[in-house]
Amino acid sequence: MTVRSIGVLLAASLLLARTAAHPARAAALQVEVYKGGFASVNSFIFSNGKSLVVMDVQRKTYEAKKLAEIIKAKGLPLTHILISHGHTDHFTGMAWFHQEFPRAKIVVANEAIKRDVKDYAIYMDSGGETGAEPALEPALRPRTAANPSGFDYQHTIGVLAGNKLTMKGGGTLEITTDYVPTEARHMATVYSKDLNALFLADFGYNKVHLWMGDDITLDRVAAWRAELLRIKSRYAGLNPTVYPGHGDPSDMSLFDDMVRYIDDYTRIVTNAKSRQEAMQAMTAQYPDHKQADFFLKYSVENHVK
Template sequence: MISRRLVGFATLGLPLLATRQARAYRPGAGLEIVRLDRPGEASVNSYLLVGARSVVVLDCQRTAVEARAVVAAASGLGLPVEAIVLSHEHPDHIVGLDVVARAFPEAPIMAGEGTRDWIVREGPALLGAMRGAFGAAIPDRIPEPSRILRPGEMIRLAGTEWRVDQLGPGEASGMTVLHAETEDVLFAGDLFGSRATPWLLDGHARAWIAQLETALPRYGGIGTGLPGHGAAAPVAALIREQLGYLRAFESLVRTELAGGASLPEGAAARIRGATDARFPGYPRVAPQPNLIELNAQSFARELAGR
């Protein structure tokens, strides 16, 4: 219920207290990981990597309201914020960045090159569109990332070594993932969600499926995956679950499409019914109430080559 009100009343700033601060995971003496989200529909994760001497913020939420809660949680740890990392360009992960960056002006903003370029190119238009839905809860700028995360580089964050991998188009136009071998943990962005209704409107769901198929042998042995949406779990389970959803959805769309150029009348509603039955209670990663129907139309366009 709180989350439904948030969409309508984000400017009131009321849901701050609703943001959960769950100590999701305590892998060892050196590093703690805190997951921050807001329960319900359209929730998205930020994480705090908490080392002995510094904190790193991973992803920055959809609006200033949730971003302020991230700032409060990070500030409350009493450690300097060493860096802010963005996994990809989608608004639920980057629009709160301005709030976080102003709170921790010394922290470099880290992102993949494609994410940085996207923010520079598309950021102003994105903010205009977001303001239509969320009003004054949308900051007036998205700061440009100041530190590019290169594929294959090793970077020290919160006292732990992480390998940067840059994945190509899938859920988004690209995805920065971070793997800490010593901690047996993968920060995955939206490479996978956990029991969530995904976003397929970028129009390369087939590439996402292929990316997950490649990711399974590559990352499947990692003990803890930190998804962009939903709870942490072993990486292999999260990849298999995301693949299962996408393959089932593709199959539903293909059946309705039946080789045609577009979905017939009523098909999107039928696909939604079948999806809700098979994956009941999966919250949406985005606010659109008809996200499943929009996903069906998008996947159909993709399969029909339109």
């Protein structure tokens, strides 16, 4: 027996020993963050070594295409495309994903989020666009009698049964939706025990200005603040890694940072004599935050008349 074959035998027996020690254990869950350029929006790829789930799929089709290529390169089946809430920066890529992964299910946590997705698509398609927020991608225009090749929201988006998504091959994503209207009318957050990680969707922004435009009143901003404190206390004992919808992964300190931001923002827009004054005060206070020309600008337009 050569030295090399002894080495191979040793390695094989070590591998056997390890397999025997954890016979039924699935590969540990892993998560990879895809950081979108447009709107600094995140997508999350979950893998258990046997199958994949992606959470949120970008605002721009060219970014959804990049995300899809990363997923395909993993060589594992994508079973679910989970959309956290009904904002275009999280769901636009689903038209491309529906085409590229016809066997993957597009899912949301409840009927309310499903309605929000379609309502927001219609809103964006009928005058909701701004200088920074372009019109709806044509592939997402709703299917109607006049547009029979449009996106069929009713039949293409499924609603998960129960508050979890069980991955094929092992692992569970626990989903929570008991939130009042805040950044979105309805929102789903995800917690993974395997990762000890909390995915905040758009409750969470890290070094990115918060989106408070459109229908988000200051009352809803205050409700957002209250929900942040409630989520913080709910997960404090677990001390998870915290993944925001926008910006880099963080830890539990993100909650206090965001509460401080909301307090500063609310004070500034309430007292400002002009939008320009509010913009200057916020960008002076938060010079390193991204999306000042988009999220902050339209939030200030919403709250300073």
